[in-house]
Amino acid sequence: MRDLLKQTPSQTVGPYFAYGLTARQYGYPNSQIADGTLADETVSGTRIRILGCVFDGEDAPIPDAMVEIWQADSEGRYAHPADGRGSNTGFRGFGRQGTGTDSRNRFLFDTVKPGPVGGEAAPHINVILFMRGLLSHAYTRIYFADESARNAADPVLASVPAERRATLLAQPDPSMPGLYRWDIRMQGERETVFFDL
Template sequence: MTTERSVELTPVSQPATTPSQTVGPFFALPGGLPWPDGPDLLPPHAPDAVMLRGRLSDGAGEPVPDGLIEIWQSDERGRFAHPDDPREQATDFRGFGRCATGPDGEFWFRTVKPAPLPTPAGATEAPHINVTVLARGLLDRVVTRIYFPDDPMANATDPVLSAVDPARRDTLVATATADGFRFDIRLQGDDETIFFAV
């Protein structure tokens, strides 16, 4: 035989919100993921050098001062500075750079504009730079690409860029500057940069 017990339910007041915490690690701290050549993919006075500058911002448009941007790319002939690329390579081009963002979210790289690349399927990819972003609040890296404004025909037939919603493609295209290009990265919100699952 069971006996029912009456239970009085008392409304619970709304619990206080727990404080938010920033997800680390913090890459701008000394010793965080150093790279010997930093943002220089080639020597400072290389004749074909261009500057690539940008700003990393969060969903509210505020700068992310403790982010880390990495780029990797081919050289101006479509060659990679990697043992898996058996073709002749430029000896002074590193192909990889890493730059911590400053207090204003700004980053920069000294690099070259890459060449178009063949795909395994026989198509051609427009000149582009691969980008990885690491920052507070991200549990994993995000990956995007930078395309160039002076290659509209190549961009139109690029297999990756043409798969992006036409209304959002401009988030992947840099703007020209006096000494190179600018590419701002927005992590969320209006004009969020397109990121790729890799």
């Protein structure tokens, strides 16, 4: 085996990431590369909104987390050269939101529902979570509760203990078409499943 170079250690994003990574959202004068709106009306697919909160071990909403999402387009294609299935619908697939601008510290993503990316994978959104107090970022996934047949065949969901799978399911909210609720819990009985990628 060849000697590998050693990975640079992760460090916390800290409490002051806002003007560096999410400047526009927080009202700073500089720009940001991505925000909570992944898809405008020109992007094809079923429009969805993901709304949620990040809770700490005392069930308090975390006001200084940053949530990033990465997803395929409505056809299940990623806007990345490693996805060799031709060009995607023009949808970039990346969103980033801090939890410090909503009065209830929620994050909100307006996007399209991803298609299945291939194999037996059910439609899902990849999530990367950063915050003060998190020295290494955490990975999780959003699946959709109204995709029970595909979810049942998904190998990643199958690798999660059955009693914890619900933490990965975004629930449709009947108050608005396309609205899904999905919270992240860092600890406790309903601690969200985090993955070792």
